[in-house]
Structure formats: structure tokens, C-alpha cells
Amino acid sequence: MIETTIIHLLRQAIFEIYGQEPSEDLLQLQKTRPEFQGDYTIVVFPFLKMSRKNPEQTANEIGNYLMDNSPEITDFNVIKGFLNLSVSNEYWMRFFTNVLPDNTFGFGKPQDIAPVVIEYSSPNTNKPLHLGHVRNNLLGWSVAEIVKANGIPVKKVNLVNDRGIHICKSMLAWQKWGDGSTPESTRQKGDKLVGEYYVRFDQEYKKEINTLIENGMDADKAKNSAPLLLEAKLMLKKWEDGDQEVRELWKKMNQWVYTGFDVTYHRMGIDFDKIYYESETYLSGKALVEEGLGKGVFYKKEDGSVWCDLTPDGLDEKLLLRADGTSVYMTQDIGTAQLRYDDYHPDKLVYVVGNEQNYHFDVLKLLLKKLRKPWADAIEHLSYGMVELPQGKMKSREGTVVDADDLMDEMYQTAKSTTETLGKFDHFSEKEAHELYKMLSLGALKYFILKVDPKKTMMFNPAESIDFTGNTGPFIQYTHARIKSVLRKADEAGFNYLDQVVDLSQLDEKERSLLVVLHDFPQVIKLAGDQFSPALVANFAYDVAKEFNQFYHALVILKEENETRKIFRLQLAFITARTLQQSMRLLGIEVPERM
RNA sequence: GGUCCAGUAGCUCAGCUGGAUAGAGCAGCAGCCUUCUAAGCUGCGGGUCACAGGUUCGAAUCCUGUCUGGAUCACCA
Numbered sequence: 001m002i003e004t005t006i007i008h009l010l011r012q013a014i015f016e017i018y019g020q021e022p023s024e025d026l027l028q029l030q031k032t033r034p035e036f037q038g039d040y041t042i043v044v045f046p047f048l049k050m051s052r053k054n055p056e057q058t059a060n061e062i063g064n065y066l067m068d069n070s071p072e073i074t075d076f077n078v079i080k081g082f083l084n085l086s087v088s089n090e091y092w093m094r095f096f097t098n099v100l101p102d103n104t105f106g107f108g109k110p111q112d113i114a115p116v117v118i119e120y121s122s123p124n125t126n127k128p129l130h131l132g133h134v135r136n137n138l139l140g141w142s143v144a145e146i147v148k149a150n151g152i153p154v155k156k157v158n159l160v161n162d163r164g165i166h167i168c169k170s171m172l173a174w175q176k177w178g179d180g181s182t183p184e185s186t187r188q189k190g191d192k193l194v195g196e197y198y199v200r201f202d203q204e205y206k207k208e209i210n211t212l213i214e215n216g217m218d219a220d221k222a223k224n225s226a227p228l229l230l231e232a233k234l235m236l237k238k239w240e241d242g243d244q245e246v247r248e249l250w251k252k253m254n255q256w257v258y259t260g261f262d263v264t265y266h267r268m269g270i271d272f273d274k275i276y277y278e279s280e281t282y283l284s285g286k287a288l289v290e291e292g293l294g295k296g297v298f299y300k301k302e303d304g305s306v307w308c309d310l311t312p313d314g315l316d317e318k319l320l321l322r323a324d325g326t327s328v329y330m331t332q333d334i335g336t337a338q339l340r341y342d343d344y345h346p347d348k349l350v351y352v353v354g355n356e357q358n359y360h361f362d363v364l365k366l367l368l369k370k371l372r373k374p375w376a377d378a379i380e381h382l383s384y385g386m387v388e389l390p391q392g393k394m395k396s397r398e399g400t401v402v403d404a405d406d407l408m409d410e411m412y413q414t415a416k417s418t419t420e421t422l423g424k425f426d427h428f429s430e431k432e433a434h435e436l437y438k439m440l441s442l443g444a445l446k447y448f449i450l451k452v453d454p455k456k457t458m459m460f461n462p463a464e465s466i467d468f469t470g471n472t473g474p475f476i477q478y479t480h481a482r483i484k485s486v487l488r489k490a491d492e493a494g495f496n497y498l499d500q501v502v503d504l505s506q507l508d509e510k511e512r513s514l515l516v517v518l519h520d521f522p523q524v525i526k527l528a529g530d531q532f533s534p535a536l537v538a539n540f541a542y543d544v545a546k547e548f549n550q551f552y553h554a555l556v557i558l559k560e561e562n563e564t565r566k567i568f569r570l571q572l573a574f575i576t577a578r579t580l581q582q583s584m585r586l587l588g589i590e591v592p593e594r595m
Numbered sequence: 596g597g598u599c600c601a602g603u604a605g606c607u608c609a610g611c612u613g614g615a616u617a618g619a620g621c622a623g624c625a626g627c628c629u630u631c632u633a634a635g636c637u638g639c640g641g642g643u644c645a646c647a648g649g650u651u652c653g654a655a656u657c658c659u660g661u662c663u664g665g666a667u668c669a670c671c672a
Contacts, residue, residue: 316668385666470621595632
């Protein structure tokens with residue numbers, strides 16, 4: 001890699017010319033801005049103290065040294081304190097020839113090491129998936145693929161929150177007002193049906209609270225003593241006691257939800273290596289709490305509830321077991337963490353969970369440390385930002401959510417009508433057209449979400465449909481199809497461009513800049529893997545596509561008269577298409593052969 | 596109130612661990628299809644990087660404070 005070569009030479013230069021060892025952070029190399037001549041730029045200000053000369057002189061001395069000592073550096077220019085270096089044509093040609101046959105360019109070598117376990121999705125089985133879940137699912141899946149692309153083994157896991165008071169609420173509402181309705185009888189997805197009763201519960205519950213308040217009860221008391229809530233609590237107790245009728249109902253309704261979720265997951269292209277169910281793991285945390293009591297890091301209050309005092313760590317006291325012995329969220333998470341560690345002995349345990357739970361994960365890590373679990377530091381919370389609507393946060397109970405299925409339906413319609421408006425559907429069979437619309441609609445949606453830095457809150461305005469032009473998934477898909485069209489034409493003409501080795505002594509500006517962008521692929525995958533950021537891959541794919549379109553517009557490929565040059569451009573187009581396809585795959589986006 | 600996160604063009608977002616005149620897309624305006632796909636390309640307009648200090652050769656980026664918005668501090672998950 002040329003960057004490391006230059007850095008190395010730069011250190012050598014400073015030492016030879018000025019007799020000093022520069023520290024690592026002073027040796028910075030960046031890409032030359034397009035308005036200047038050159039490929040890479042060294043900022044020389046940090047070396048002025050060593051050279052005791054002005055920036056121009058220093059830059060010239062270093063520049064001369066680099067040119068004299070490296071065949072790869074063919075030229076340099078100095079503007080103020082910036083030393084712009086030109087990398088030789090030979091280097092770029094060599095890079096090109098190496099990459100052409102290498103389908104694994106950019107990817108890390110598979111390593112035989114402990115896996116990274118990535119938990120994502122983790123839905124509650126009382127309501128359908130909405131846009132917030134979509135972000136979670138896409139992020140989790142993509143991060144897993146990117147880490148894999150770095151050669152690190154990955155396990156994708158899902159922890160389904162299938163029990164608890166919130167589940168009982170929808171069960172109770174269905175029992176009361178459901179009238180025996182089923183997904184079949186209402187011709188509705190199971191998760192949607194169950195979700196309706198979750199909302200219904202909340203509505204009826206609020207009515208009860210209001211009535212109680214009107215009768216003179218204070219608000220807090222009313223919330224806790226509304227008959228519906230008491231009934232839900234009773235149902236939860238029955239569930240925990242293994243009451244057959246409640247368990248039957250629970251199984252039936254959860255199954256409806258799973259069937260519904262499967263449809264949505266499948267449509268989004270999301271999968272898992274293992275699915276954990278909270279109902280099967282919720283008891284396992286208790287043993288660890290006992291362990292903590294034994295070690296004296298937790299303590300019991302008079303009423304029998306168990307706590308951990310985190311005030312020395314600047315946090316509050318944390319409840320771990322209720323007075324009646326039932327477990328809470330944190331108890332379960334301690335348990336599942338241990339379980340997962342036992343299952344995989346992972347290098348990292350990554351949790352893709354919204355940033356509203358930052359505190360929860362701080363506490364979780366701290367508790368595990370107090371339990372002296374050596375793997376506590378393996379836990380990483382991939383804390384992503386909320387998806388907000390113009391009105392603010394989405395709330396399931398209040399119905400202010402963008403439903404995942406509906407959104408994909410709408411995107412599909414937009415893809416269809418956009419394609420039809422452009423009149424590009426002529427030569428497609430109905431089935432091909434359908435596949436294309438699916439590809440484009442999901443591409444637009446996934447790219448829209450993944451191109452944003454995971455850590456940041458993002459805005460979605462349902463009134464404005466997601467774009468299909470500009471910095472979008474379809475733009476990149478289009479660029480891919482465009483390249484494939486050219487390559488197809490070459491194939492059809494019986495023109496064999498792949499097996500030839502070409503060597504050009506001169507590169508056109510657009511050929512060169514496209515190569516320079518493609519050259520970044522390995523660093524992008526590395527950085528995206530380190531930072532768990534699909535956004536870096538998305539932005540890279542956009543840069544590649546944009547650069548190719550400029551190349552495509554400025555130069556001819558098939559009509560190029562010089563045979564060698566024609567082959568070179570076809571090969572360059574080939575690498576570009578492959579890189580686009582591979583980058584997009586890491587985002588879970590497919591690219592079409594034609595569109 | 597404590598803690599944490601954010602504030603960049605009308606809108607949605609980039610801007611790597613401090614470097615050159617802060618970049619894209621959308622929206623608006625003006626061009627380019629007898630060159631291989633115009634979901635494209637080219638150009639124009641649009642900025643006190645919330646505000647005020649500080650650190651230094653240099654700050655959107657680091658530090659302090661202020662303002663604004665969000666999250667969280669549950670015997671919910």
C-alpha cells in the first residue's frame with residue numbers, strides 16, 4: 001500500500017535531513033484536494049520546529065528527498081505548507097493489474113479466532129415492527145456482514161422478548177374484545193392483529209384511569225389501581241405459575257406474531273444464526289444474582305428485594321430482584337450475557353440497541369465487573385440514534401409509527417411508478433419487473449437508513465417519499481446496471497477483455513481518479529468494521545458510482561479506437577461494477593443487471 | 596435537578612484522530628440525449644459550522660461556559 005510506504009519514507013526523510021525522530025501523530029498523510037496537482041499531501045507545519053526553516057523550504061527539502069528515494073513518487077509541488085506528491089503511473093497500473101483478477105480485493109483474510117457475537121432486532125412480541133426496528137435490523141445485519149468481511153467470524157443472534165407484562169396486555173385485550181378473531185378470520189398479519197390489541201389495551205386502560213380521576217382519585221394511584229392493569233398483572237403471575245390456559249393463549253398469540261415477523265424479516269433480507277427466547281432464559285440471571293449476594297457485591301433489603309449499590313461509581317442503586325423474587329430486565333440481561341458467553345466464548349459481545357438504553361448498558365457492564373466476570377469488557381453497546389418523525393418520536397401505543405410492512409409496500413409502489421414514468425420497463429417480463437421493483441425499493445430504503453452515521457438521530461418525513469435520484473441506493477444500482485450494459489455489449493460482440501494484461505504509460509485524468517477511489521476499498525472495509533459503521537461503506541459506494549459516471553460521461557469505452565485503451569476501460573468498468581456490487585451487498589442491497 | 600448525546604446551506608446528510616477557499620444530495624434556476632442506459636452529466640445561486648471565550652503556526656473538529664433540542668436517571672422492557 002502506497003500510503004504506508006510514503007509514511008515510512010517521510011519518517012526516514014525527517015531523520016536523515018533534520019536528525020530527529022518524529023512522533024507517529026505528526027506523520028499525517030491525506031489525499032490531495034482535487035483542485036491541486038497531486039495524489040497525496042503531506043502537511044509540513046509540524047516539522048518546522050525540526051527544520052528551523054520556513055514551510056516552503058522544508059516542503060521542498062522533504063519533497064526532493066522523497067523523489068530521490070522512491071520510484072513511486074514522480075513529482076511534487078509545494079503550496080504554502082502543503083507538499084503535494086504525485087504517485088507514478090506504474091504504481092497505479094500495477095495496482096490495477098493486481099486487483100483485476102482478485103475477487104477478494106478489499107476483504108480481510110479469514111481468521112481462525114474467537115467470534116464476535118452481534119445481537120440485534122430483539123423485538124417484543126406484542127406489536128408489529130416499525131421504522132425504528134427497521135434501522136436496528138438493517139444496522140445489525142450490515143455490521144455483522146462488514147465484520148465478516150474483515151475476516152472475523154460472526155454470530156448473529158436475536159433475543160426475542162416474548163414474556164412480560166407488555167405481552168400480557170395484548171393477550172388480555174384480545175381475550176376481552178377479540179371476539180375469537182384470528183389472522184385467518186381477519187386476513188391480517190398476526191403481528192398486526194396482536195398489535196391492535198396492545199393499542200386497544202392502552203386506550204381502555206386510559207379510559208379507566210380517567211374515570212377514576214373524575215371520581216376523585218389522584219393520578220398516580222389511579223394508574224396503579226385501574227382494574228385492567230391489575231388484571232394484566234394477575235395474568236403475568238399466572239403465566240409465571242405456569243397456568244395452562246394462560247400459557248396456551250400466550251403460545252397461540254406469540255405464534256401469530258412469529259409468523260408475521262418471519263414475513264417481514266424475510267422481505268427485509270434479515271437472518272440470524274441463533275434465536276434466544278426470553279421465556280427460556282429469564283430464569284438464568286437469578287443464579288448470578290445469588291452468586292453476587294454470596295460475593296457480597298449485592299445486598300438484600302428488608303422486604304427481600306435484591307440491589308446493587310452503584311453510588312460509588314457515580315450511579316444509583318439498581319434493583320436486581322423484586323421482593324416477590326421475580327426478575328427484572330437487568331436480571332435477565334445478566335443471565336443472557338452469561339449464557340451467550342458460555343455458548344460462544346466470543347471476543348466481543350455486541351448489542352445493537354438504541355441510545356435510549358445507554359444507561360442500562362453502563363450498568364450491565366458494571367454489574368458484570370462487580371461479579372468479576374473477566375469478559376465484562378467484551379460487551380459493547382452499539383448505540384444507535386432514534387428515527388424521528390417531524391412530530392417527534394414514534395410511539396407504538398399512540399399509533400404514531402411508520403409500519404415496516406407499509407413502508408416497504410409504499411417504496412415498492414414508488415419504484416414501480418418511477419420506473420414506468422421513465423419508460424424503462426418495456427423489455428421486462430412481469431416477473432423480472434417485480435424483482436426489479438423489489439430490488440430498487442429495498443435499495444432505496446436500506447441505503448437511506450444506512451448512509452447515516454449509526455450514532456446519530458435521523459429524520460424521516462413520511463410526507464416526502466424517499467428519493468431515487470442523487471445520493472441514493474437506486475443511483476448506485478443504476479450505475480451498476482449501466483456498467484453491466486456496456487460489458488454485455490462487449491461480450492455479445494465476442495470481445496474478450498478480461499484475460500488480457502494491459503499496460504498504459506499514460507492515464508487519463510478520469511481513469512486515474514476512478515482508480516484512486518477504488519484503491520480505498522480495503523481501508524473503507526477496515527474502518528467500517530472497526531467503527532461498526534455501514535455509513536462509511538455506503539458513502540464509499542456513492543463516491544465510486546459518482547466517479548464512474550463522470551468517467552463514463554467524459555470518455556468512450558466501446559467506441560475507443562485504441563485497442564489497449566478499450567480493454568483497459570472495460571476492465572476498469574468491470575472492477576467498478578464488482579466493487580459496487582460487493583459494497584452494496586455489505587449493506588444488504590442487491591444490484592440489478594439492467595434497469 | 597444529575598448524567599449523557601446532539602446543534603454544519605431552505606430540507607436531509609458528509610466532513611477520518613485539528614490542516615489549504617467547509618462538501619454532497621434534494622428543492623430552485625440554466626444547459627447537455629444521431630457516444631456505450633438522461634434514475635445520468637455540467638454550471639449558477641445558497642454558510643457568522645448555535646453563541647461567547649480559550650488552547651496554537653492553524654479550530655466545524657480539542658477545552659470551558661451559555662443557549663436550544665433529545666435521551667436517561669422505574670419493583671417497564
